[in-house]
Amino acid sequence: MHTVYGMSASGNCYKLQLLLAQLGQPYAWVEVDILNGESRQAEFLAKNPNGRVPLLELEDGRCLPESNAILCYLAEGSDYSPSDPWHRAQMLQWMFFEQYSHEPYIAVARFISRFLPADHPRRAELPRLLEHGHQALAVMEQHLADRIFFADSGYSLADIALFAYTQNAHEAGFDLSAYRALRSWLDRVRSQPGFVAQQA
Amino acid sequence: MHTVYGMSASGNCYKLQLLLAQLGQPYAWVEVDILNGESRQAEFLAKNPNGRVPLLELEDGRCLPESNAILCYLAEGSDYSPSDPWHRAQMLQWMFFEQYSHEPYIAVARFISRFLPADHPRRAELPRLLEHGHQALAVMEQHLADRIFFADSGYSLADIALFAYTQNAHEAGFDLSAYRALRSWLDRVRSQPGFVAQQA
Numbered sequence: 001m002h003t004v005y006g007m008s009a010s011g012n013c014y015k016l017q018l019l020l021a022q023l024g025q026p027y028a029w030v031e032v033d034i035l036n037g038e039s040r041q042a043e044f045l046a047k048n049p050n051g052r053v054p055l056l057e058l059e060d061g062r063c064l065p066e067s068n069a070i071l072c073y074l075a076e077g078s079d080y081s082p083s084d085p086w087h088r089a090q091m092l093q094w095m096f097f098e099q100y101s102h103e104p105y106i107a108v109a110r111f112i113s114r115f116l117p118a119d120h121p122r123r124a125e126l127p128r129l130l131e132h133g134h135q136a137l138a139v140m141e142q143h144l145a146d147r148i149f150f151a152d153s154g155y156s157l158a159d160i161a162l163f164a165y166t167q168n169a170h171e172a173g174f175d176l177s178a179y180r181a182l183r184s185w186l187d188r189v190r191s192q193p194g195f196v197a198q199q200a
Numbered sequence: 201m202h203t204v205y206g207m208s209a210s211g212n213c214y215k216l217q218l219l220l221a222q223l224g225q226p227y228a229w230v231e232v233d234i235l236n237g238e239s240r241q242a243e244f245l246a247k248n249p250n251g252r253v254p255l256l257e258l259e260d261g262r263c264l265p266e267s268n269a270i271l272c273y274l275a276e277g278s279d280y281s282p283s284d285p286w287h288r289a290q291m292l293q294w295m296f297f298e299q300y301s302h303e304p305y306i307a308v309a310r311f312i313s314r315f316l317p318a319d320h321p322r323r324a325e326l327p328r329l330l331e332h333g334h335q336a337l338a339v340m341e342q343h344l345a346d347r348i349f350f351a352d353s354g355y356s357l358a359d360i361a362l363f364a365y366t367q368n369a370h371e372a373g374f375d376l377s378a379y380r381a382l383r384s385w386l387d388r389v390r391s392q393p394g395f396v397a398q399q400a
Binding site: 095 | 249250262264265266267268269270272273276285286288289290292293295296297299300301303304339342343
């Protein structure tokens with residue numbers, strides 16, 4: 001059985017909880033409190049020198065970091081990772097988009113808004129994060145205007161990756177009311193077989 | 201024949217030039233001057249609504265953005281993308297690391313250092329970018345201390361992705377002299393069959 005090291009409040013970690021539930025694959029969960037530096041302690045750094053969660057540990061001790069790489073590994077051969085090369089390329093396109101153009105703004109804005117005190121100096125970053133986050137949401141809205149899911153083949157890891165921090169973007173101060181296609185897509189993801197909501 | 205839209209001075213675009221040379225695959229190149237806003241004009245945004253290069257265009261007009269997704273698509277079935285699921289997961293791990301923990305610091309620091317005037321206000325970002333960039337380089341140095349390439353299977357897309365902005369990190373103000381394993385790895389990449397240097 002795989003072990004996942006993660007923090008329940010993290011969208012990157014929730015991605016794995018959602019996929020593993022949909023795959024019906026049991027796993028052990030080890031909660032890592034990154035807010036109290038647990039991902040920077042020697043024991044964890046020995047497993048992931050980059051000091052980040054989530055981290056997948058196989059039974060034989062091999063470790064794999066990077067949420068979207070873990071999704072790809074776990075979904076090998078399943079319907080969540082299309083076998084057609086073009087559809088798989090589309091899936092990866094949106095997973096790299098998520099980590100480069102989406103998460104660094106929306107997830108970071110949520111972290112600052114939700115976990116840092118009201119007078120914390122990092123709150124000065126919020127206007128810029130909101131501006132760039134809305135740019136990412138607008139690109140998604142345009143794409144979804146005439147599509148059901150991000151890859152043309154249907155629901156895939158790209159949807160799981162982008163759902164994680166889009167569903168709680170309101171916690172980061174994003175108003176999604178103007179994004180009609182995006183809100184319909186969020187509902188479609190929530191209605192997928194095996195869907196589980198984030199618990200924290 | 202594929203068309204690549206790119207800017208020659210961009211490391212993300214150079215990744216594709218390197219892989220296509222190693223695959224021996226001919227392609228058309230369309231230079232896009234992102235410094236003069238050409239990637240934000242309507243004609244280009246119709247091909248990539250996210251307004252970034254590189255962009256791959258197939259003969260039938262289908263378009264694929266995101267440098268690392270394009271690498272995966274082009275390398276399907278070749279030795280540059282391992283067929284073993286664990287090795288492919290390692291490759292993707294380092295490609296996501298590159299886009300999240302490496303490029304946003306080292307490529308952005310290079311852009312500011314090389315392309316913005318000496319009195320530009322964005323130069324104030326450089327100390328933070330250098331600090332985070334060195335953290336990424338240290339993770340790479342540790343990984344390479346007892347390894348030849350990033351994935352255990354050998355030279356792969358992970359090396360191509362990470363080589364692009366590590367090879368010119370000095371242009372961003374990074375001193376690589378303390379990174380011995382990293383410098384040896386740079387030389388190993390340069391000695392790979394079909395290697396081509398970045399032209400700009």
